[in-house]
Amino acid sequence: YLCWYHPMYNAFRLDSSVRSGWFFFVMAFQFAVSVFFSVGIPGTGAAGIWVAIATSANDPEAGIVVFTAAGMWMLHSLLCFWIIARSIGYYRSTGGSLEKMQREATRESVTAAASNEQVQNAAKKAAADAAQDAVFGSQA
Numbered sequence: 001y002l003c004w005y006h007p008m009y010n011a012f013r014l015d016s017s018v019r020s021g022w023f024f025f026v027m028a029f030q031f032a033v034s035v036f037f038s039v040g041i042p043g044t045g046a047a048g049i050w051v052a053i054a055t056s057a058n059d060p061e062a063g064i065v066v067f068t069a070a071g072m073w074m075l076h077s078l079l080c081f082w083i084i085a086r087s088i089g090y091y092r093s094t095g096g097s098l099e100k101m102q103r104e105a106t107r108e109s110v111t112a113a114a115s116n117e118q119v120q121n122a123a124k125k126a127a128a129d130a131a132q133d134a135v136f137g138s139q140a
Contacts, residue, residue, distance in 0.1 A: 008087060017101040020091050024084065031080040038073035040066075048073060 007026060011019035040048020047069040056063025 012090070017104040020087075021101045023087065027080060027084050027087070031077060031084060034073055034077040034080055038070055038077050040070055040073075046073075 007019055007023040010016065011023050036044075036048075037046040038048045040046040040051040042051055042054060047066050049067075049070045052063055052066040052070045055066045
């Protein structure tokens with residue numbers, strides 16, 4: 001819920017490109033992890049195809065269980081891919097693009113920095129120091 005549904009819901013509800021970008025990042029990471037587990041490299045704890053083939057040679061019953069787990073990971077990978085593809089299609093159909101996402105991220109970070117009290121105080125102090133140097137620095 002917190003990793004993909006909530007960010008997707010907020011992104012589309014608020015028409016926020018930054019939130020859409022966060023959703024795409026989280027889903028891409030989840031897709032990559034899912035593919036990693038469906039492959040199942042031995043020694044990593046992943047129960048994928050590779051481990052299933054090795055396990056079924058020694059213990060057929062355990063191999064069936066591991067093949068089932070590998071199948072579920074593959075199904076999860078396909079579902080993640082489908083969700084990403086559908087979400088990108090919807091995002092593009094609403095006029096979203098990577099450039100819009102970058103512009104919105106820049107605007108939000110500047111707005112957040114400008115509304116931060118510590119940043120405002122630092123800017124005031126820097127301006128006051130610069131003015132003091134300009135006035136009194138030339139007399140010294």
